[in-house]
Amino acid sequence: MFDGRAVLDGVDWSVAPGEHWVVIGPNGCGKTTLLQVIGAFRHPTTGTAEIMGRRLGRTDVRELRKGIGYTGASLGRSLRPELTALEVVVTARHAALETWWHQYSDDDWRRARRLLDDAGCAALVDRTIGTLSEGERQRVLLARTFMPSPGLVVLDEPAAGLDAGGRELLVAQLGRLAADRDSPPMVLVTHHTEEIPPGFTHCLLLREGRVLAAGPLGTTLTAANLSACIGLDLVLERRGDRWFSWLP
Numbered sequence: 001m002f003d004g005r006a007v008l009d010g011v012d013w014s015v016a017p018g019e020h021w022v023v024i025g026p027n028g029c030g031k032t033t034l035l036q037v038i039g040a041f042r043h044p045t046t047g048t049a050e051i052m053g054r055r056l057g058r059t060d061v062r063e064l065r066k067g068i069g070y071t072g073a074s075l076g077r078s079l080r081p082e083l084t085a086l087e088v089v090v091t092a093r094h095a096a097l098e099t100w101w102h103q104y105s106d107d108d109w110r111r112a113r114r115l116l117d118d119a120g121c122a123a124l125v126d127r128t129i130g131t132l133s134e135g136e137r138q139r140v141l142l143a144r145t146f147m148p149s150p151g152l153v154v155l156d157e158p159a160a161g162l163d164a165g166g167r168e169l170l171v172a173q174l175g176r177l178a179a180d181r182d183s184p185p186m187v188l189v190t191h192h193t194e195e196i197p198p199g200f201t202h203c204l205l206l207r208e209g210r211v212l213a214a215g216p217l218g219t220t221l222t223a224a225n226l227s228a229c230i231g232l233d234l235v236l237e238r239r240g241d242r243w244f245s246w247l248p
Helices: 031-038 061-065 073-078 085-094 106-118 134-145 164-179 223-230
Strands: 020-024 068-071 152-156 186-189 202-207 210-216 235-239 242-246
Touching: 020 031, 031 152, 031 186, 061 068, 068 073, 068 134, 073 134, 085 106, 085 134, 106 134, 134 152, 134 164, 164 186, 202 223, 210 223, 223 235
Parallel strands: 020 186, 020 202, 068 152, 152 186
Antiparallel strands: 202 210, 235 242
């Protein structure tokens, strides 16, 4: 609730193990607020929210956040530019923003290096986050989401601001993660159907704070549903394991 206005209203939604959801909707429909709730950064004004079996308002969110891999524009802006890529990743071990707030073991540092390597960022380990390109920074932040061995990964427009090459590298990386049976459930917010990674299983369409449609990606993401969600008559086409939409 902001200024007496319900940002989200009547949202009844659950994410099960093995599911990877994409959340789509126009600006102002409540996407980021929804992710702030499931990332344990905001409590619902009414109703209840349970994250990994723990109800918000009845649990220590500082501990809960340690089990959630979260990245978004607000996180990127909160990081001190002088932090190295390695430091940015390792701080997620305690859901922190600075290394001096906690102690880190040798295993923690090794894991952070391995995650950067897996993300194709081995050469960026000692680079400061403020000197990285937007694409490099987003890949580092994605590596960071997996530092705490999360039970849930929450991604708020991770491809925002990327050029075509950076976007495709990020989508491919998310696709590889989705294909891994050991990957935790993921929730990805995007404005663009072409940013839906291969292997994502479900779709939630939001409009004016309400759920317009939700369910398996192949049956929920239709031209009719997407058009009603965005407010434009769009053409939607699936090519292999990717989705594309445009105005006719």
